[in-house]
Amino acid sequence: MHRRGLTLVLLAFVAVPLLAAQADSPSQYAVLLASLKAGKTDIDYGRLRLSYMDSPEYKQAKDTTDAENAMAEALHAKDYPTALTQAETVLASNYVNIGAHFVAYVANREMGAADRAEFHHTVFRGLIDSIRSSGDGKSPATAWVVISVDEEYAVLRALEFKPSGQSLLRQNGHSYDVMKAKNDDGTEQTFYFNVDIPFKHYGF
Secondary structure: OOOOHHHHHHHHHHHHHHHHHHEEEEEEEEHHHHHHOOOOOOOOOHHHHHHHHOOHHHHHHOOOHHHHHHHHHHHHOOOOHHHHHHHHHHHHHHOOOOOHHHHHHHHHHHOOOOOHHHHHHHHHHHHHHHHHOOOOOOOOHHOOOOHHHHHHHHHHOOOOOEEEEEEEEEEOOOOEEHHHEEEEOEEEEEEEEEEEEHHHOOOO
């Protein structure tokens, strides 16, 4: 066999196992998630959120809208076992769902599972803080980077604001949700969220 042909054959034998190994290797999201579930709560929550959107886990995620609605209703009704079950259903598909961690925190706390409550509270805070560390939310240039619209509402709730108006702004090749919100004393503020990532995945 010609030397060049032999080289190509050998390269093919090497490349196939390498491609198989790459296909079998866990995503960055899966690696970070495994560390978190093992109790390593000082992970990079921003990277966890962003890597989820580019992971096979995101592509395979189920629609958890019904479970999200059910967990909110159960929490409001103080049906903590049901709230926790529904929150766990959401987290099984999307572990970066901030609302589900909050519900799991409250439900575990009320049911006397202090360790689990503390864990979910830590994750909840880590996810919220990772969004707030991406900017100050006061302008398009310093908008908070989110991976879903749900994250916008989670941040507003964490800041004790309720949305009073919403509009879409496109500027310099980017998309922003402009959220007007009020707190309990009636003070109104405007917050900017960079929604490039969800728009990319929604095909907008």
